Amino acid sequence: MLAGVSGGPDSTALLSVLASLASDLGFSLYACHVDHGIRPAGEREADLAAVRALCAGLGVPLDVRAIPDGMCEREAREGGRSLEEVARRRRLALLVEAADAAGAGFIALGHTRDDHRETVLMRTLQGAGPRGLAGIALRRGRFVRPLLGASRAEVMAHLAAEGLSARTDASNADTRFLRNRVRLLLLPALRRAVPGWGTALSELSRGMARVAQFLDEEAARLPWKRCGTGWRIDRRAFFTAHPALRVHALLHLADRVPRGSQPARLSHRFLEPALGADPGPGSRYLIRGHGLALRSDHADLFWGPDIVSPSEKGYLFPVPSFGTLNIEGTGASAAFRLGLNPRPGETAIPVREVVPPLVLRSRRKGDRIEGPSGSATLKSLCGAWGVPRVLAGLVPVLVDRRGVLAVLGTAVGGRTATRSDGPLAGEECLLVRVTGGAKERRA
Known part of the structure; x- marks a missing residue:
């Protein structure tokens, strides 16, 4: 197993817990630290020094990966995406590379119950559907989150009990980022106004996870066929399905379509044309944007990358x-x-x-x-x-x-x-x- 370690409280506790379990449970443990090239050089060097010391003390091999300075900011600016999202995708890609190099089958991340609730609240404010409201998954593919059932307070208590120190990321106080605005501005007011909000939000996410699982299973029954880098389906079969199932199927398949290095999260508003009636035969675009297109081609629909210059030979x-x-x-x-x-x-x-x-x-x-x-x-x-x-x-x-x-x-x-x-x-x-x-x- 490879653990992503930033040097902050959550990832420090994660590595400590995994190191204590590795021998008894019989798995090899590795760590990877990713420098995003965003914060001041002095802070990043101090983070790395802290992670090196932690790994040396626990006897865990460390792999250090770096994103070139300014790359995340440039991609966010030029692609019209949030810096958080660009950095997250870059980080996960480097963690996958590090895991492959180490031969690790799983990648552990340090998300806690507080992170999960913040995510569900953020997705609610962004108008997400069942998949978004399900929040952070305990496991998705190779990624696992062993601390998802623990609170941030329990993480801090573990660090104190083990005599471990952790780095504080100054950017966590930057309210330019949505998660920080939710954490620092919205949650204090919510705690005062709605006691028990966290439990209610957790119940909502569990319910939405069941709905998303049901929609996944039903979407798999639709007769999509692989077509190049996209997917093709009989137009009538698509439009006779329930509208909620149509949107869920498009979201599910979009994750498997190459559409740029930092694809944006698709909103339900963007996919609204799929909720309407069958437009009938003909060749036309029904949805187009974010590097994707839903195109009607007479009897079929094609959902995949937006081929800007189609021709007999061109792509x-x-x-x-x-x-x-x-x-x-x-x-x-x-x-x-x-x-x-x-x-x-x-x-x-x-x-x-x-x-x-x-x-x-x-x-x-x-x-x-x-x-x-x-x-x-x-x-x-x-x-x-x-x-x-x-x-x-x-x-x-x-x-x-x-x-x-x-x-x-x-x-x-x-x-x-x-x-x-x-x-x-x-x-x-x-x-x-x-x-x-x-x-x-x-x-």
Whole structure:
């Protein structure tokens, strides 16, 4: 098991408890500390020093991961998303990488009962549905939360009993963040005005969790079929289902669709068009935004990434920070992850070179790449690589806000070219690996 440890009270208590249980329960324990690159350098260094001392005292191996300074803030600003959400997604992605490196099957997080209740209250204020009102799950995939039944007061009592100290994050007092506004401004008033509010909110979340589970089971009965990177369903089958089931199915499948490195949480208002009557045959967009589209195509509906420039050969997909995209028409796929050390066959692009958002698209007339050795057209590169003309239009091109970032020619029997002259030692990179494709089919 790998524990995410920030150095704060909750994660410090989490690691302490897990370390005391590891031998008796027979599991290996690892820790990972993620530096988000947001707070002042001095505070972050003190956090890391505290975590190192804690892990050394408990005899737990520590893996340290870092997000480049300013990256979370830049992505939040350019993507119109909250800094909290961007940092959370980046952190979880790095924890998954660390767990994979350690061979850990589970990732433990330090959320408490107080965090759970705050989350349910936040989701209520944001107009969430059953999934959001279910709050924080005890387990979701590889992520587990052993302290979810404990209060924040019980965590502090454990630290005092064990003689452990913890770091205090000054940003927890910053009311720019919704969770802090709820914790510091709303909850004190709620405690005074509504005694027992916490118990009532916990009961609400348990009820909503049961509703969400029921909707998950019913949504699985709808005849969705995988279609590229999205999903297809008979239009009449979709619109004869209950409206609540339609929305829940779209939310459920959206989590499995690649739509950019930091996808926004979808609101029920955004999905309202799915609640209406069957629009009948024809080709039209019913929902479009957040990198997603619900498109009517005569007898079928397609729910998946919003392909901005569809054509007979063309494609364009938002790139996830980690995950795999199938490259249409080539028989290849591109896997993306963030990391420090490229594996064999991976192309390493320094994160400092990337200006989000990122898309993977087919080659276009006039495309050029400004590489370390000068400028070249993609057409000339394909010729130099010996890519057949019939496949040249399908060459996957990785593009950011500044232009062509990389040409993934291995998908069609060529090579790879990037805008960068390569990463520095220990530098975080976007790592891309292309598998399958024309070259392998001819072999």
